[in-house]
Every structure is written in C-alpha cells, then in structure tokens.
Amino acid sequence: MEKIIIKGRGVIKGVAExxxxxxxxxxAGWGGIDxxxxxxxxxxxxxxxxxxxxxxxxxxxxKGSNGWSCYFGAARAAGSAPKGWIFTNIDxxxxxASSIMQIPTVxxxxxxxNPCQLIENGDWxxxxxxxxxxxxxxxxxxxxx
Amino acid sequence: MKLTPYEESxxxxxxxxxxxxxxxxxxxxxxxLGATELCEVTKATVFCGAHHYLNFCNTDNFHELFTKMNLxxxxxxxxxxxxxxxxxxxxxxxxxxxxxxxxHQSKKYFDKNTSYLEECRKAGVTIAxxxxxxxxxxxxxxGEHFVTTESGVTAIGNSLWGAMGNSDGIExxxxxxxxxxxxxxxxxxxxxxxxxxxxxxxxxxxxxxEWDLLGKAVGMKLPSSSIPVVDGHFKSVNFTKLAxxxxxxSMSSNCELCHVSGITPEARDVxxxxxxxxxxxxxxxxNKDLQYAYDLMCxxxxxxxxxxxxxxxxxxxxxxxxxxxxxxxxKINPNxxxxxxxxxxxxxxxxxxxxxxxxxxxxxxIYTSSCPTTVGNIFLDHYSGFVFDSYxxxxxxxxxxxxxxxxxxxxxxxxxxxxxxxxxxxxxxx
Numbered sequence: 001m002e003k004i005i006i007k008g009r010g011v012i013k014g015v016a017e018x019x020x021x022x023x024x025x026x027x028a029g030w031g032g033i034d035x036x037x038x039x040x041x042x043x044x045x046x047x048x049x050x051x052x053x054x055x056x057x058x059x060x061x062x063k064g065s066n067g068w069s070c071y072f073g074a075a076r077a078a079g080s081a082p083k084g085w086i087f088t089n090i091d092x093x094x095x096x097a098s099s100i101m102q103i104p105t106v107x108x109x110x111x112x113x114n115p116c117q118l119i120e121n122g123d124w125x126x127x128x129x130x131x132x133x134x135x136x137x138x139x140x141x142x143x144x145x
Numbered sequence: 146m147k148l149t150p151y152e153e154s155x156x157x158x159x160x161x162x163x164x165x166x167x168x169x170x171x172x173x174x175x176x177x178l179g180a181t182e183l184c185e186v187t188k189a190t191v192f193c194g195a196h197h198y199l200n201f202c203n204t205d206n207f208h209e210l211f212t213k214m215n216l217x218x219x220x221x222x223x224x225x226x227x228x229x230x231x232x233x234x235x236x237x238x239x240x241x242x243x244x245x246x247x248x249h250q251s252k253k254y255f256d257k258n259t260s261y262l263e264e265c266r267k268a269g270v271t272i273a274x275x276x277x278x279x280x281x282x283x284x285x286x287x288g289e290h291f292v293t294t295e296s297g298v299t300a301i302g303n304s305l306w307g308a309m310g311n312s313d314g315i316e317x318x319x320x321x322x323x324x325x326x327x328x329x330x331x332x333x334x335x336x337x338x339x340x341x342x343x344x345x346x347x348x349x350x351x352x353x354x355e356w357d358l359l360g361k362a363v364g365m366k367l368p369s370s371s372i373p374v375v376d377g378h379f380k381s382v383n384f385t386k387l388a389x390x391x392x393x394x395s396m397s398s399n400c401e402l403c404h405v406s407g408i409t410p411e412a413r414d415v416x417x418x419x420x421x422x423x424x425x426x427x428x429x430x431x432n433k434d435l436q437y438a439y440d441l442m443c444x445x446x447x448x449x450x451x452x453x454x455x456x457x458x459x460x461x462x463x464x465x466x467x468x469x470x471x472x473x474x475x476k477i478n479p480n481x482x483x484x485x486x487x488x489x490x491x492x493x494x495x496x497x498x499x500x501x502x503x504x505x506x507x508x509x510x511i512y513t514s515s516c517p518t519t520v521g522n523i524f525l526d527h528y529s530g531f532v533f534d535s536y537x538x539x540x541x542x543x544x545x546x547x548x549x550x551x552x553x554x555x556x557x558x559x560x561x562x563x564x565x566x567x568x569x570x571x572x573x574x575x
Contacts, residue, residue, distance in 0.1 A: 011177040026369070026399070029296070031518065031544040035201050041544045044441065061369035062312065062399045066296045067192070069314030073214060074198040090178060091370050091399055092311035092331055099174040100217050100316050107177075 003135045006113040008086070010132035012098050012105035016084030017126035020136075021055040023047055024116040029068030029093065038080030047121070056125040057082040058115050062093035069097035076101055084127045086115050086134060104129035146172055147182040155324060163226060166216050167323035174317055175328035184329040188291040188308075189231050189322035190278050190298065192315045193265040194238025195258040197521050205257065207264045215319045227269035228325030234273040234283055236294040238262060239521060242274060242489050242514045247482075248524045270322070274514030275488035277388070277459040285310070287410060290333055292321040297392030297458055297537070303402040305387055307410040309333045312401050332402055338411060339372065340404050340418035343427040346377030348435050354554040354573060356386040357536045360393025361438040362430050367398040371425065374404040374418035382408055385461060389535075392458050396537040432575040439573050442539050443552040447569050449480070450530030453562035454517050455555060456486035457535035462494045464555070465511070469500035471559050477508030478565030482528065489513045509562070518542050532567060534558045 023045065027033060032042040038053035052075065062068045075081050084104035087094045098105045106127050109115055115134065119125060122139035154160065155168045175183060202213050212222045227233050238258055241248060245255035266272050273281050276295045285291040287307035293299055294315050302308040311331045313321070321327045331337055344363050350356060363373060387405070394400050404412035412418035455468060468485060477483045485504065487495070492513045495501045501511055517525060517533075518541035525531075525542060531550045533539040539552040551567045561567050 009179070028396075028540075028544070031541055035198060043540065043543045063369075064296060064396050064399070066294050066299060066312050066318075067198075067315055068312070069316055070192075070196075070198050070214070073217075073316065074201045077201040077214065089370050092178070092313050092317075092401070093399065095174055095177045095328075096314035096317040098177050099170060100314075102217070105177070108179075 003137055004118060006109060006115060006118060006134045006136070008106040008109045008132045008134065010106050010129040011090070012102060013129045014084070014104040015126065015128050016056065016104040017124065018054055018056045018083045020058055020119045020121060020123045020125045021047060021050060021052060022058040022116055022119050022121050024060055026059045026061055026063035028063050029065030029071065031071070032064065033071055033075060035071055035074035035078045035080060038075050051080070052082045053080040055082045056127060057085040058119050058125070059085065059094070060088045060116050061091045062097070066093065068093040069100055072097045073100045084129070086127060088114055088116055106132050106134055146175060152183065152326065163222050163224060164324050166218060166222060167320040168326060170216065170320045171317070171324060171326050171328065175330065178328050178330045180328035180330035182329045183326040184290050184333050185230065186228070186290045186292055186321045186325055186327050187231050188283060188285040188289060189233040189318055190236045190283065190293040190295060191233055191265070191270055191318050191322050192294040193235040193262050193270060193272070194240065195254065195261050196239055196519070207261050215316045217316070224264065224268050227322045231322055231325050232283070233269060233322040234271040234278055234281065235262065235265060236278070237276050237515045237519050238274055239519050240515055241512045244512065247510065248520050249527055250520070250523060273488060275459050276516070277461070277488065280459060280461055280488050281490055290327060292318045292327055294318045296395040297388065299401050300391035300395040300403060301388055303332050303338070304391055304404060304409050310401070312399065338402060339420045339422045340374035340412070341371045341425045342367065342373045343415060343424050344373045344375045345427070345429045346375055348430050348432045350377060351380040352554065353386055353389055354534070355435065356390040357393050358435040358438045359430065360390045361397045361442070361536050362434040363403070364394040364397030364400060365438065366428060367400055368426070369399055371400070372402050372404070373400065374406055374412050374415055376406040376415050385464065388458060393536045396540065436575045439552070442536055443572060444549040446549070447567055448530055448549060449565055450532050450551065450561060450567050451480050451482060451565070452528035452530065453481055453483045453532040453558050454486065454538065455484070455534045455558055457516055457533065457538035460485055460487045460491070462491050465491065465495045465500050466498070468555060468559065469503040471556055472507045472509065473503045475507050475559070475563050477562050479508070480565050481562045483509040483562040485509065485511045486516050487511060487513055518545055521545065530567065532558050532561050
C-alpha cells in the first residue's frame with residue numbers, strides 16, 4: 001500500500017505521527033472536551049466519547065466559543081493533548097490554539113486534498129510541521145507496516 | 146513581519162518582559178495565520194477569574210498561573226499592565242458578584258476568584274463581568290479593531306457595528322490587551338469581509354426564540370470560515386433579537402461576520418454584501434429547519450424540573466422588566482431555582498426600578514457576572530432537570546450534564562418555573 005501524501009502549510013514546526021481522529025465539523029469550544037482526559041463531550045459531535053489524547057487530530061477549523069483555544073491549552077497542561085493536528089483551513093481560534101499548543105501543525109489544503117475527506121478515524125498519519133507534508137496510511141493497511 | 150518602531154522597541158524589551166512576551170505571542174500567532182503585519186487594538190474583553198479550566202495548572206499563584214496558561218511560559222511574569230490606548234473590560238467569571246452559597250460554592254473559592262479579579266483590575270482591566278459588554282458601554286465603532294473573549298460579541302461587533310475583530314481566543318485577547326496589537330488578518334482587512342454565501346430565509350422570524358433558532362439553523366449548515374448574508378422579510382427587528390441571533394450562529398459554527406440584508410451596515414442589500422464577488426453557495430431556511438434546530442436541542446418527554454435560567458447573553462434591562470411583569474403575582478415552585486443572569490450595573494437598574502423586588506417576591510433571583518455553565522458542575526450537579534431560554538446556554542449545559550435539558554421562550558420558562566414541570570405542550574412548535 002502506497003502512502004497517500006498531501007501537502008498543506010506547516011505552521012508549527014516538528015514531526016508527529018499517530019492514529020487519526022477526524023472531526024469534519026470540528027469540536028465545539030468551551031466544554032467541547034474534558035481537558036483531564038481529552039474526551040470529547042460535545043453532545044452532537046460524531047466522535048463524542050473518544051479522546052483526542054495522543055492522536056493526530058484532524059479538523060476543518062474551529063467552532064463555537066472564543067473559549068476554544070483555552071480548553072486545548074488546559075488539555076496540554078493535563079497531559080491530554082494530541083500529538084499533532086491538521087486544520088483544513090486555519091482560522092483565528094485554531095491559530096491561537098496552535099500558537100499555545102506548540103505541537104506540529106499543518107493547515108490550509110487545496111480543495112482536492114481535503115484532509116477531513118481523505119483521512120478516517122484510525123488511519124496512521126505522519127505530519128511534518130516544517131514542510132507541510134502529511135503522510136496517510138489507511139487503517140486497513142497499517143497493521144502490515 | 147513588518148514591524149513599527151513601537152513594536153520593535155517592545156520586542157527588544159524596552160517596555161518590560163510582560164509586553165515583550167505578549168507581542169512575541171502575537172507575532173507567532175500572526176505567523177500561523179500567514180499575516181505579515183499587525184494592527185492597533187483599542188477595545189478588548191478578557192477572561193478574568195478562577196475559571197475551572199485553570200485547575201489543570203497546579204498553582205494558586207495568580208501570576209504563575211497567568212504566565213503558564215495565558216502567556217505559555219514556564220516562568221513567572223507579573224501581569225501588571227494593559228495597553229493604555231485599549232479599553233479593556235472583563236468577561237464573565239465563575240462567580241456571582243456577591244453570592245456564593247446559593248450557587249453551592251465555598252467562601253474560599255469565591256475569595257480566590259475575587260483575588261484573581263483584583264489582580265486583573267490592578268493591571269488595568271475594568272471589572273464588568275459580562276458576556277454582553279455592550280450593556281456597559283463597550284462599543285467599538287465601524288472600522289475599530291477589537292478583541293473579545295465572547296464569540297457572540299465577535300459576530301455582533303463585526304456584523305452589526307462594522308467594527309473589526311476575529312474570534313482569536315482567551316489567551317490572545319490578553320496578549321492584545323497588553324501590547325495593543327493583533328494580526329492584520331481576517332476580518333481586520335476590508336477585502337475579507339464580503340459575503341460568501343446567500344441564505345434566503347423563508348421561515349417566519351419575529352419572536353426572540355425564532356431569531357435564536359435561526360442562528361442555529363444557519364450556523365449548522367455553514368461551511369468553515371464562511372460569511373453569510375441572511376436575506377428575509379423580518380418583522381420588528383431590534384438589537385436584542387439580532388444579538389441573540391449572532392450569539393447562536395457563532396456558537397454553532399465558526400462564523401464571525403454575518404451580514405443581514407437591509408439591516409447591517411455592510412449589506413444595504415444582498416448585492417452590497419457580496420460587493421461583486423461570487424457566491425460559494427445559496428440555500429433556503431424554512432420553518433422546518435427551525436423545528437429541526439429546536440428538536441436537536443430540547444430533550445423529549447415531560448418531567449419535574451428544578452432549574453430554570455434566563456439570560457444568555459446577559460439580559461438587558463428591558464428583558465428583566467418584561468420578565469418581572471410576567472412573573473408579578475405568581476409564585477415560583479419551591480423546588481425550582483429560578484434565576485435571571487445579567488451584569489451588575491443592569492442589576493442596579495433592576496433594583497432601582499423595583500424589578501428585582503418583584504422577581505424575588507415571586508421566589509426568583511437575579512445573579513450577575515457569570516452564567517450556569519461558567520459556574521460549572523459544582524452548581525449544576527445539584528439539579529435534576531434544566532430549562533433555559535437560550536440555545537447557547539442549553540447546549541453548553543448539555544455538555545456538562547447527562548440530566549434532561551429543555552429549552553423554550555421566556556414566558557414558557559417562567560410558566561415551567563411556576564408549575565415545576567416541563568410538559569410536552571411546552572415544546573416550541575412551528
């Protein structure tokens with residue numbers, strides 16, 4: 001299985017890899033996650049009950065309260081942060097969160113390389129915050145690596 | 146990054162470590178966004194107080210906590226100043242201005258919160274304690290650059306006043322209030338404020354709850370980072386209704402600017418909102434969409450309730466007056482904690498006008514400076530059935546509890562507070 005390679009803009013340097021958690025409709029700010037565990041609490045989120053901890057978190061952008069970045073900052077303080085994250089399009093709240101989290105971050109992909117469409121929960125994803133390169137290994141193949 | 150002489154002098158430490166770190170963070174934030182210069186911020190709201198998310202940093206030393214959580218540094222930098230040209234006031238804190246027993250909080254925690262607020266006040270923040278800073282005169286004008294910790298205020302400021310702000314975040318609002326700068330990016334640039342999507346509203350929109358539901362119905366379909374122009378035949382539009390709408394659309398999307406055709410200043414009509422740029426999508430909002438939005442939020446069934454809360458965003462004096470008029474002569478069910486949330490100066494006006502007395506004689510209470518979800522589980526966990534007149538508050542509390550959460554307009558909420566029961570007939574129906 002060849003890796004799927006997509007490229008965005010690397011904005012926080014460093015390399016991270018892990019299992020993907022994909023939130024195409026983002027995660028609501030202020031109370032959307034439990035910082036202690038990283039578990040998503042947002043009532044209507046498709047990933048409610050799953051944890052962002054140690055994942056490569058893939059989101060379209062931010063959503064909801066301006067208290068968006070602080071919940072991720074609190075998760076970092078509690079040791080429940082993702083290893084790295086990807087935003088289809090950077091926006092101001094995800095920009096602040098990235099500045100605070102200081103985890104490898106890649107943003108702004110072409111429409112033909114939408115990470116929320118190409119990546120599924122459980123895929124193995126490696127991101128390079130220096131080059132903006134994202135390597136995706138689909139979950140049905142990752143066990144063979 | 147293109148920097149002014151003032152910004153260069155801040156970076157070389159001439160204005161002290163606090164301002165230096167704040168500007169360094171703003172520049173990192175600008176780099177993440179892809180901005181190449183900064184702009185001056187002259188209005189800010191900031192998030193002061195002993196908020197629960199701060200508990201994950203193991204210290205009660207305010208300045209250490211502030212440095213780690215808001216500045217992202219492992220040192221202790223004293224937060225002792227704000228930018229002189231930026232009027233900064235505080236958003237909600239997790240405590241009422243005076244009460245703590247009735248919110249199931251300890252005196253120790255209340256005092257800690259008060260001490261955190263006092264440190265912010267000494268640094269130059271005017272303590273207001275409101276998610277609705279416009280109620281106390283925080284009003285950026287057209288073209289003025291602002292930062293705020295309240296998402297609804299971002300949308301109100303951009304859309305209704307033509308002021309310029311991004312959602313940023315709690316940390317960045319502090320950075321900007323300290324160094325007076327934010328990235329010149331997004332809504333701070335005139336060119337970026339054109340509509341991207343055309344939303345035709347066929348639903349009947351008049352009452353406050355309908356504007357609240359319209360915010361959800363539009364927000365839940367909006368692609369990320371889009372700017373809708375909402376186009377409909379609206380009746381008796383006023384600031385209160387628009388503020389509710391902007392609060393809910395921003396809660397349910399990442400919308401920071403939403404034009405309303407014929408009403409907001411950058412949308413004299415639909416064509417003016419687009420200013421010659423193409424639409425990226427058009428859709429229609431019907432009564433069915435409003436009903437769907439309502440049914441998503443209001444739990445099914447009927448049961449006794451013990452928590453009824455009005456005011457998200459904080460009630461203005463007219464809404465308190467209307468609530469007092471409706472509750473006058475009624476008695477709140479003794480099992481129900483019935484409350485209205487506002488800001489301290491508006492509470493003073495309610496006292497002056499006798500509205501507080503009427504509400505208290507009925508068995509209710511006016512609280513200030515916070516809201517149920519911001520007070521948090523130490524308060525909410527004492528109750529078994531919740532009723533709100535705000536989509537945003539209902540959604541937030543629903544994240545905090547697995548107990549039933551119901552949602553209705555002000556009069557329905559008061560009726561339920563009196564009866565102590567939510568009935569199926571109380572559901573909003575179109």
